Amino acid sequence: MTGTRPGVIKRLWQDAPWLTGAFVLALACTLFFAGRFVAGAIYWADPAHRDVPPAPWMTPRFVAHSWRLPPDMVADTLALTHDGTGGRITLGQLAADRGVPVEVLIAELEAAIALHREVHP
Numbered sequence: 712m713t714g715t716r717p718g719v720i721k722r723l724w725q726d727a728p729w730l731t732g733a734f735v736l737a738l739a740c741t742l743f744f745a746g747r748f749v750a751g752a753i754y755w756a757d758p759a760h761r762d763v764p765p766a767p768w769m770t771p772r773f774v775a776h777s778w779r780l781p782p783d784m785v786a787d788t789l790a791l792t793h794d795g796t797g798g799r800i801t802l803g804q805l806a807a808d809r810g811v812p813v814e815v816l817i818a819e820l821e822a823a824i825a826l827h828r829e830v831h832p
Contacts, residue, residue: 755776761777762777764821765820765821766817767801767803767813767817768801768803769801770799770800770801770802771789771802771805772785774802774820780827784823784827785820785823788819789802789805789816789819789820791805802820
């Protein structure tokens with residue numbers, strides 16, 4: 712009698728293929744985003760990724776995460792505008808676009824970080 716009963720997945724697929732496919736897709740998306748969440752939590756929990764000195768390769772978002780700063784404060788300090796493209800520009804690219812040395816942007820950012828840390832220890 713073992714070969715006469717179809718498997719649960721096969722039966723679900725036969726009874727409701729669209730619903731089964733949607734469920735599998737939802738499950739795959741859930742696993743993907745859960746994995747991204749866990750990887751991000753592990754990465755930022757590592758003390759080596761906290762208070763990393765600003766460097767030309769860093770994005771403003773990375774600086775905000777590393778120093779635990781409000782993203783708007785970093786954006787205001789660097790005079791960034793939200794153009795809606797979601798582009799990730801590095802500090803080096805931002806300095807090149809503005810025609811200033813990257814050290815100037817980094818110095819401004821470090822001064823803003825120091826001021827923020829004084830006000831919010």
